[in-house]
Amino acid sequence: MTTTFTEPAMRPPQEAQSLLLRATQGCTYNDCHFCYVSRGYPFMAVTPDQLEEEARLRKVFFPEDTRIYLTGSNPFALPVERLRAWIEVLRRQVPHFSTVTMQSRIDDISGKSDAELRELRELGLNHLYIGTENGNEEVLILMNKGHSAADSVRQLLRLDAAGIDYTCFYVLGLGGQGWGRASGEATAAMFNRVHPIRITTTGMTVFPGSPLADMAASGVFTEATEREKIEELLVFLENLECDTFYDGVHYLNPLNYRLRIRDTAAKATVLADIRETLASHSDEELELMVSRERMQSL
Numbered sequence: 001m002t003t004t005f006t007e008p009a010m011r012p013p014q015e016a017q018s019l020l021l022r023a024t025q026g027c028t029y030n031d032c033h034f035c036y037v038s039r040g041y042p043f044m045a046v047t048p049d050q051l052e053e054e055a056r057l058r059k060v061f062f063p064e065d066t067r068i069y070l071t072g073s074n075p076f077a078l079p080v081e082r083l084r085a086w087i088e089v090l091r092r093q094v095p096h097f098s099t100v101t102m103q104s105r106i107d108d109i110s111g112k113s114d115a116e117l118r119e120l121r122e123l124g125l126n127h128l129y130i131g132t133e134n135g136n137e138e139v140l141i142l143m144n145k146g147h148s149a150a151d152s153v154r155q156l157l158r159l160d161a162a163g164i165d166y167t168c169f170y171v172l173g174l175g176g177q178g179w180g181r182a183s184g185e186a187t188a189a190m191f192n193r194v195h196p197i198r199i200t201t202t203g204m205t206v207f208p209g210s211p212l213a214d215m216a217a218s219g220v221f222t223e224a225t226e227r228e229k230i231e232e233l234l235v236f237l238e239n240l241e242c243d244t245f246y247d248g249v250h251y252l253n254p255l256n257y258r259l260r261i262r263d264t265a266a267k268a269t270v271l272a273d274i275r276e277t278l279a280s281h282s283d284e285e286l287e288l289m290v291s292r293e294r295m296q297s298l
């Protein structure tokens with residue numbers, strides 16, 4: 001059914017146990033400078049019939065109350081009519097699903113009315129993964145993200161009002177050398193104004209073939225050191241106060257932590273560990289914590 005899709009299906013680590021169903025390939029925006037995932041893949045979406053057939057075949061391997069993750073860089077860009085039809089076939093095939101979730105850009109939310117968001121929530125869409133990436137306006141412009149931090153706050157508050165939970169992505173080191181502290185402070189301030197159930201981080205990596213690789217080659221962009229990325233994480237966690245879960249376990253992060261931000265004892269332990277790591281390791285040792293060159297050739 002999805003033989004025309006050529007992009008490998010990807011999912012967030014948190015959805016490893018979910019029923020994964022192909023929904024889209026490509027990205028409707030496709031213009032973030034750092035992005036390496038969807039380039040070269042034209043945007044395509046499955047029909048409701050195709051989605052139903054895949055759900056019918058695959059549901060037997062999952063519990064009745066499974067989470068369902070619809071794959072693709074931003075399936076939520078599709079008009080509400082398509083999303084409604086998708087969720088309706090999922091409800092038919094997996095009547096007791098616990099969650100339907102997918103990825104969304106910030107401007108995919110702004111393209112929907114409050115009433116449409118509420119309707120999708122009532123149908124069963126109760127969570128989204130959002131590429132907020134950073135709370136610093138200048139860094140977002142530098143990376144051509146296509147939305148501002150102010151846009152993120154506006155649209156995430158609309159999800160709050162509609163009752164749709166969300167996990168936000170944050171890229172440590174997105175701005176490159178010299179932007180760590182400002183990014184950590186601005187991103188914490190942005191998230192303190194909204195209500196993500198989870199914030200997950202990855203460390204910035206320059207992937208071959210991305211516009212960022214050209215920017216790096218021409219000297220327009222200089223990658224932050226691992227020390228600066230860790231310092232950004234420290235500033236971010238020091239300033240983050242909202243009631244959320246931080247999930248920083250990712251192969252592109254120099255340090256990996258999971259904690260509930262309002263667990264003051266856990267937070268104190270993590271902050272102390274980060275400070276100790278910075279104090280006790282040389283720059284060379286910190287650079288070895290992530291083998292970005294090896295990742296770039298995968």
Ligand code: SF4
Nearest residue numbers: 027030031032035073
């Ligand atoms: S919105 Fe996401 S998938 Fe699309 S270009 Fe930007 S980072 Fe890549």
